Amino acid sequence: MRTHHPHSHVVIAGAGPVGLWLAAELRLGGARVTVLEARPEPSPHSKALTVHPRTLEVLAFRGAVEPFLAEGLRIPDGHYGALDQRLDFSVLDTPYPFTLALPQVRTEALLEERARAAGADIRRGHRLTGLAEHASGVRVDAVGPDGAYAVEAAYVVGCDGTRSTVRAAADIAFPGTDATTWGWLGDVVLDRPPARPALSASTPQGGVMCVRMPGGVHRFVGNVPEGQRADWPGEFTFDELRATVLRVVGDDFGMRDPRWLSRFGNATRQAATYRKGRVLLAGDAAHMHFPAGGVGLNVGVQDATNLGWKLAAVLRGAAPDALLDTYHSERHPVGAELLTSTRAQTALMTAYSGEGRALREVLGTAVATVPAFSRRLADGLSGLGVAYTTAYTDTYETGDGGGGHPLTGRRAPNLRLGPDVRLFDLLHAGRPVLLDFAGHADGPSADVIVHQGPPDGDRRDWDGVGSALIRPDGHVGWVREAA
Template identity: 40%
Template sequence: MSAARNSPVSEGSRRYDVVIAGGGPVGLLLACELGLRGIPTLVLERLPPGRDEPRALALHPRTQQILDRRGLLDDFRAAQERAGGWAFFRRHIDNSAPRGHFAGIWRLGRAESVEALPAGLFVQREDIKAILAGRAAGLGVTIRHGAEVTGVRQTADEVVAEVRDDSGESVVRARYLVGCDGGRSTVRGAVGIAFPGTEPTSVSRMALATVPQDADLPTGWVRTATGWFMRMPDGRIAATEWDVPEDLSTPPTLEEFNASVQRVTGSRTALTDPKFVSRFTDATRQAERYRAGRVFLAGDAAHIHFPAGGQGVNLGLQDAVNLGWKLAARCAGHAPDALLDTYYTERAPVAARVLHNTRAQSALMRPGQDTDALRDLFSDLMEIPEVNSRLSALIYGNDIRCPVPGAAHPMAGAFVPDTALATADGPVRLAERLRSGRPLLLDLGDGAQDAAHPWRDRVDLVPATSPDLDVRALLIRPDGYALWASDRPDALAAGRDDEGLRTVLTEWFGAPLDD
């Protein structure tokens, strides 16, 4: 029997299944995933539109693949072009090739060729938010700016979020709540989820401000005897030191930033007219769990780390897509509650790997002669293809798999690459067939659609042929990962794989329809 769908609960006259605390990229992509499946969703964002730290974010190949499977990739490419793309980035690094870095060593390739996608798609944070907010609103999601979640309580049937905005205090009730409210998450604290990790060993100060024309500042990413100086692709300047002040609670100032730049570079240049000044450390923490009853965490609310390699935004966006289709299926009454627990079991190890490699990068970026020697050796090792491939996989996540317990086929758990399909409706790319946000069963000649017919209300059943897929049938999750495959000719017709497919469909997408 499928999970019964309860009525969504209300905020005034509107009714919502899911409330999302935080309208940054992670919260907005999660809202898009829910809106795509028609789940009543409310986003509460404390900042007004356009009020955020101006900075560019690098979207890695796996994230680009996911965006393509939602029809968003072209919008992000256009946003990169408006910002100047790789040509703008190359002006700020020593190596003119569009390669990545590990601990500031610009020799990182990619673990594999990924659908001809660049290693990084550079998009302004505000552009990301605008694109996703536009998509979410078009899907019926409600976005309230200037509204901050200040407390959370829950029962067996609902979550109650305490909200503060210009009109005062109020409450919002929903079936589920997701905290996408950053590293100092109010939601995480309110539900008592611990956030263990390591204390900071370095502090970075960053600003977007006016640089004097006669400035004698270095360009690019420069390691000095006292720290690092960095000029970012979007005009930001940062200085990193390994002398951490005892008190990091006071707001950073331009004077503090200029003093740090002068200590790191030896230059007496002082920037003026700041658009913003910020401060961050290499503190590394991960939530001990991502779920407490009807409350979930995603993005920085679940994990923080030193921002090396642009991994944070990609980690968070992929959290959102993983949780989104599962929460939508549960709200629609199709999926068992246990499906929601796979969000943590799948995503927590990925985050732990990111935290581990960013700790290593922070250590490799320390000043000092001992680290100089280690960097020289590490740089040589990165020229070994196998080493480079391993490090690239760590940064870009091209090797991420989603575990499928009991799966026998090697494709189960792997991300399915885009390919051309020939269908009764004409040629189509696999990525385009996933834009509904529904699971996809490709019947490539094994009769799989007949076995899956009782799940037709929640799984797209598509007979097709493909020159690139060496299987007879393939079941793909909404986020692009394979759950089940068969490569034996006529195995389903002979009844040998029938029960395996039905078992997977039931475990992941609920009980079949009664015909």
């Protein structure tokens, strides 16, 4: 066996959206990165389609959002459990009050372009086969086109999906439940497409949603009562897709030319820990769930955003190793909430009984008539509602300086800081940003970007703030009130 020492600080398993975004984040923070991807070529199929507002914000505060906005289709609302009454995203407090329909194929291509431009070593056709942690790092065993080899890394991150080799090799438990119901999807061309960019219907015969995709293709997703199939779950066929849509919606919209047909289950699992020594997990390797609400890719990218700056800071000596423990303490609860939400939505999506349909009607009426309820669900789906409880000093160490302020841990809005300066612009470098509104904040470390001067805009929730540290992931690290 050959042994290579490519001076990689971090090895990432998996070149999906999560692994690629993490690679770019680590490179931004100064780390060396090798990405091992077993597939020789990217998948031509797009499991994910939806990019949610918080993910667009993440891309924006790295200066990477414009190509996504240029290609994606903006949809001003979202759904919870495929209820007929959709959630209004236009009221959300964000520059991006919409979901973006963009096939995962294109999302991956854009993220890979960014990661390669940043200097990440992406090796397609290279499969991680095992790992062994030792005192000073991790030995990663891999197989590539030229045979077996090993890589020495400081840390390994598993972004390699629900069947994660990294998770198994690190002996991290993945407790949960197996699939009890199945959904399906079909990407097709429509001769008579629906007028709305997003359509949903639910009847005793099943549930169907249709979303317009870029490139003249529409995606149908849905499920049917289990008793309607003798060979459940079985292979999903175009004939079944057309018959199901016709039965539920009353029209097949002239569908033809299927591009991809697939079936998926509601198995629900979460890694017991997101960090075990020098091994970390992100994305589907850390959480597995029914794809309700189109949030999976988004939560994975947000995992990577939380982890990337912390791991890079540890590697360059700007933070203690203990900072990595906050990755689990912050993101594991987000994953647990994700699983609860998708389970609840699965129950609504498969509510075919009379009682179930009554529940859908009650909740749908609440979405349509109680703005606070609709807003709460939209904040959860969009990712804008995530807040952390850990406070940070400007040296990344956990602390309580300003940690008790109501803004601490919340995502920071794109504050206007001057005629031509917005907060997201200052986060492009992937470093913490000290907002010194009062002009007399304590001297920060060299790792921090400082902006002095009062805010230039009306944000009532920021009234009285004298200074605030904005973490590289766009969350508020601490706040100190003006004297």
